[in-house]
Each structure stands twice: as C-alpha cells, then as structure tokens.
Amino acid sequence: MRLRLLLLPSLRSKLHPPPRHCCSSSPITNGVASRRRFSTEGSAPRPVIGPDSVEVLGYSYPRDDFTNVTPKILEKVGRNLHNQSHHPLWLIKERIKAHFYSSYMGRWGNPLFSVHDNLSPVVTVEQNFDSLLIPPTHPSRKKGDNYYLNRATMLRAHTSAHQSDLVRSGLDAFLLAGDVYRRDEIDASHYPVFHQMEGVRLFSNHELFSQVKDGHQLSLFESGGRRTPQKQETHTLEAVKLVEFNLKQTLTRLITNLFGDLEVRWVDCYFPFTHPSFEMEVRFHGDWLEVLGCGVMEQELLNSAGAGNKLGWAFGLGLERLAMVLYSIPDIRLFWSQDERFLKQFRVQDIHQPICFQPLSKYPPLHNDISFWLPDDGFTENDFYELVRSVGGDLVEKVSLVDDFTHPKTGRRSHCYRIVYRHMERTLTQQEVAVVHGQIQQDAESELGVQGRY
Incomplete structure (x- = not known):
C-alpha cells in the first residue's frame, strides 16, 4: 500500500478547503490560504500560479521555497473523475458503495457506512503526514515525491489525510473516495493523479464482544502489555484477532463481489498507521495480484482523534488499478480521455454489468x-x-x-x-x-x- 491507501474524511462542513480554516474570510498566515470566493455554487475558478501565490479551488496560498505544483497538475484539480456518471472510476466506486450499503446495516436499518467522495484534495502537511504518525524523516515526505503549495499545504498524497478529522467528528464506519497526487515515473500504469477508496470501522467493547460467549468478561485493552508481531501494546490479543477476522471477512466479501470467486492470500507488511498490517492478493488469470492494503489502526491515532475507547480497522485500494484489471484498460492515461469511443463503452444500465474494454485504434509511437x-x-x-x-x-x-x-x-x-x-x-x-x-x-x-x- 506504500503510504498510498489508508484512512479518511470528515463532515464536509468541517473539511471544505482548506481544512480547518473554512470559516476565515481574511488572509491566514503561516502558509495557509486566504479565501477569495465565498459562494460554493457553480464551478470553481481556474487555478492560477502567480509570482507570489497559488490560487486553487477559490483559495489563495502564499508561495515559498517548497512550492512545486505545476499548471499541468492544477488542471486536474476539480475534475473528480470518480464522480462523473458512468466514468469507469465512477462505476468501480459505485459498485463498492452499493456492496457496503446492501451488506452492512445499522441498528435502525440504515446503511452502516457513510460515504464521502467530494472532499477537497488540498490538505495541510500535518493532516497528510503527522496525523498518520509518519515520522518527520520518512522518505514519503520528500519534496521530490509530492506536490506542495507551500511548506504548510499540499495536494494530498493519499485520502488517509482526512481520517483523523472524520474520526474526531464522531463517525465509526465510513468510506472515502477521492483524487490523490504523487510525483512518479512515467509509464502505462503510473500517473501523477490517481484515485483511492478507503474504509474505516471502529468497535466499542460491546460491539466487538456482544456475540462472543462470556463477552462481558473480555476487554479491548490491557495495561502492561507489549508490542508483538500480532498486536499493539495496549490491545488484548482476543480483541485484535476478532477485529482482524472482521476486517479480512469484510474485504474477502468485497473482492468476491467485484471479481467473483477467487483464491485469496494475505501478506504481512508494514505501514506507519496500522499494526498488524496486511496486503491482500488475489489469484487472477494465473498471477497473484495485489489489490489493497489494510490493518488494525494504531491506537495512538484513535487516541488523538478522541476515540481512545475504541479499536478499529482500515483498508485502502486504488480505483484505477481495479478498473484496469476488471475492464482490461491498458493505459492509465485513458481515464482522462474525453474520446467518445472510450467513454461510451461504460454507459451501461446496470453498474454490475460486465464490461470488456474494446481498445481504440493504437496510433504509432x-x-x-x-x-x-x-x-x-x-x-x-x-x-x-x-x-x-x-x-x-x-x-x-x-x-x-x-x-x-x-x-x-x-x-x-x-x-x-x-x-x-x-x-x-x-x-x-x-x-x-x-x-x-x-x-x-x-x-x-x-x-x-x-x-x-x-
């Protein structure tokens, strides 16, 4: 998952760009934006990179020695391919959303998971890294790997940047989809803008153990524990095993819904924000394919977000990766194409209808x-x-x-x-x-x- 896939959003009223400063109508210092546009109706003004500031989504951000975002990248901000009806990324997002809506119900018969797919990609560096326990010296913070508006603000490198705010808002189960930005190599499977979808679920002591015999005698936490490959120091082993089972069961059902019955395997891995952590691979057309990353959320994240009495899991996946596999799309640039020959192939009556992309005439290189x-x-x-x-x-x-x-x-x-x-x-x-x-x-x-x- 490469710091690429975990964790999530907050209520739109709390996270509208720029996060944590949406009520300010005067310039804000320390590299944060000043508001130039108060109406949220209609389309946002075109991004502008000026000599002293960068204007994007109606906000102006002062430039400094870290500013490295380019006009080509800013042209993609606000396109929101995952929200364009019948775009292949929209189809994948809607299939995942429909699965969670139909499979998991709350106490009153309403969907358990809320969905957030229109959060601003402009976040603070603290949201993108610090809130996820990513160390100051971690290579993922490098200027060469990210798009910075200035030292304090950037285009999110993963939708996980919103997770702390969302948990703090009181939500226990949610999905998030959005565009993310990373400087990367250039080939048919890499693009500086791509889209992720993530899920988070938190459990109270009662929720986790209510179906377990003598569950009232069990606890999420223990004092004096130690960190092992199987658990964090504050978690009981029985709690972690139940959360891990629920996580893997949930994701196996999701992938089966998308791909059909497939052989699945779990690979132990490392992420700064989960422990234990896993990558899920499926046997597809004879090859093992990594489809997502997941794990038990670091308790420090939940403690800092005001949910220290709960334990949770999180997962994340790339929408382009799934769409390229499920629809046989050969080049990631095609997702940005406005060629009608490409787009019309995904205008289907039923989002679950199988689609096999018919390649366009490949022009000579x-x-x-x-x-x-x-x-x-x-x-x-x-x-x-x-x-x-x-x-x-x-x-x-x-x-x-x-x-x-x-x-x-x-x-x-x-x-x-x-x-x-x-x-x-x-x-x-x-x-x-x-x-x-x-x-x-x-x-x-x-x-x-x-x-x-x-």
Whole structure:
C-alpha cells in the first residue's frame, strides 16, 4: 500500500478547503490560504500560479521555497473523475458503495457506512503526514515525491489525510473516495493523479464482544502489555484477532463481489498507521495480484482523534488499478480521455454489468532520446519526470532510463532517457514531437542544471 491507501474524511462542513480554516474570510498566515470566493455554487475558478501565490479551488496560498505544483497538475484539480456518471472510476466506486450499503446495516436499518467522495484534495502537511504518525524523516515526505503549495499545504498524497478529522467528528464506519497526487515515473500504469477508496470501522467493547460467549468478561485493552508481531501494546490479543477476522471477512466479501470467486492470500507488511498490517492478493488469470492494503489502526491515532475507547480497522485500494484489471484498460492515461469511443463503452444500465474494454485504434509511437551530464549538486529523477510531464503532458506515454554512464577519468555521470510519444486520439508527426522534445531539452538545462549531450 506504500503510504498510498489508508484512512479518511470528515463532515464536509468541517473539511471544505482548506481544512480547518473554512470559516476565515481574511488572509491566514503561516502558509495557509486566504479565501477569495465565498459562494460554493457553480464551478470553481481556474487555478492560477502567480509570482507570489497559488490560487486553487477559490483559495489563495502564499508561495515559498517548497512550492512545486505545476499548471499541468492544477488542471486536474476539480475534475473528480470518480464522480462523473458512468466514468469507469465512477462505476468501480459505485459498485463498492452499493456492496457496503446492501451488506452492512445499522441498528435502525440504515446503511452502516457513510460515504464521502467530494472532499477537497488540498490538505495541510500535518493532516497528510503527522496525523498518520509518519515520522518527520520518512522518505514519503520528500519534496521530490509530492506536490506542495507551500511548506504548510499540499495536494494530498493519499485520502488517509482526512481520517483523523472524520474520526474526531464522531463517525465509526465510513468510506472515502477521492483524487490523490504523487510525483512518479512515467509509464502505462503510473500517473501523477490517481484515485483511492478507503474504509474505516471502529468497535466499542460491546460491539466487538456482544456475540462472543462470556463477552462481558473480555476487554479491548490491557495495561502492561507489549508490542508483538500480532498486536499493539495496549490491545488484548482476543480483541485484535476478532477485529482482524472482521476486517479480512469484510474485504474477502468485497473482492468476491467485484471479481467473483477467487483464491485469496494475505501478506504481512508494514505501514506507519496500522499494526498488524496486511496486503491482500488475489489469484487472477494465473498471477497473484495485489489489490489493497489494510490493518488494525494504531491506537495512538484513535487516541488523538478522541476515540481512545475504541479499536478499529482500515483498508485502502486504488480505483484505477481495479478498473484496469476488471475492464482490461491498458493505459492509465485513458481515464482522462474525453474520446467518445472510450467513454461510451461504460454507459451501461446496470453498474454490475460486465464490461470488456474494446481498445481504440493504437496510433504509432514516436520515440526520441535525450542525454545529459548530471549536475554536481545532485539530480532527482522525479524532477526530470515532472518536467517532461509539464512540457509534454499526455503526449508522453513512457520515459525510460536506457543508460547511466560514469566517465572513467572525470567521474562525471550522464543519463540517457528514451521518451516515447503517442497521442491517444490521433497520429503525431515528427515535427510536432521535435518541438516538444526540443522544449524538454531546453528546460532540462535551464531548470535542472544538466548539460546536454545532444
């Protein structure tokens, strides 16, 4: 799950962007936004990156030395593919939501799990990392892996950024879907914006043990305990085993609903915000496929969110990953396509109707190489990938490092990358590609400090 999938939202009135500052009508210091637009009706104004501020979703954020969000990325904010009716991501989200609505009922016959799918992707750094017990030195915080508006504010790297606020609001069972943002490599299965869906369920002592013989004698917590591979120091082993059983049963039913009967296995893993933690894999077309991550929530998270008397589980999954597998979609860029030949294949009467994507005519690729000496003061590959995305956008299908050379005498290093260009909806010309490629070369030298070898 790679810090990618767990934990969740709060009531919209409490989390409307920017979180925790939604009632302010005057500028807020310390890197937080000032409000430029008070009406929530209609579409949000176009994002703007100015010399001193970044404006997104109606808020203005002061720029500083951490600001690294790009216009190409801000164009995606507010698209909300997971909420566009009959989009493949919407279909997956609705299938998961329908399963939880029909399978889990509250005391009065209403759905047990509430659903939150319209929370702002702009969050504080504290929400994205600190609230999830992610250490200050953890590599997932790196500027090279995230999109920062400034040192205090960023585009969420996982929907888990909302979990503490939601638990604090008093909810015990909920689902969240939303867009998340990460700087990453460029290929058919990676994109800087993707979508996650997560679930959280909390149990009181009575809820967990009410169906257990002599359950009134059992407890969620113990004093003087120790942390082991099976449990946290404050949890009783019987409580953890019941929560773990409920978690795995819930997720096995969900995946069976999506894929049909499949062989399932659980792999022990590590996440900062759960213990014990697991990845769920299914046997699909002969291969083991990782579909989600999950675990027993760290009690410190619940304590800090005002739910210290409860114990809970959380899971998270990627909507694109499921859609690509279930619908045989070969390229992640297709989810952003507005080509009617793509979109019409998902306009079905029943969200459970099987769909096998019929590939569009695949236009021929063009590939150009770029080779340069690396600067002496350091080079981050994700910075180069981000530059390529900023210039080439969705014309770029893949970027691969094809040569890493160190000069035997000077010790200087050079990289050679192969950039594959392919338009999703038409044939590119060499002349078009030459213009884009030339701009990438020029910007790499001016912005990254490399020295061209072309």
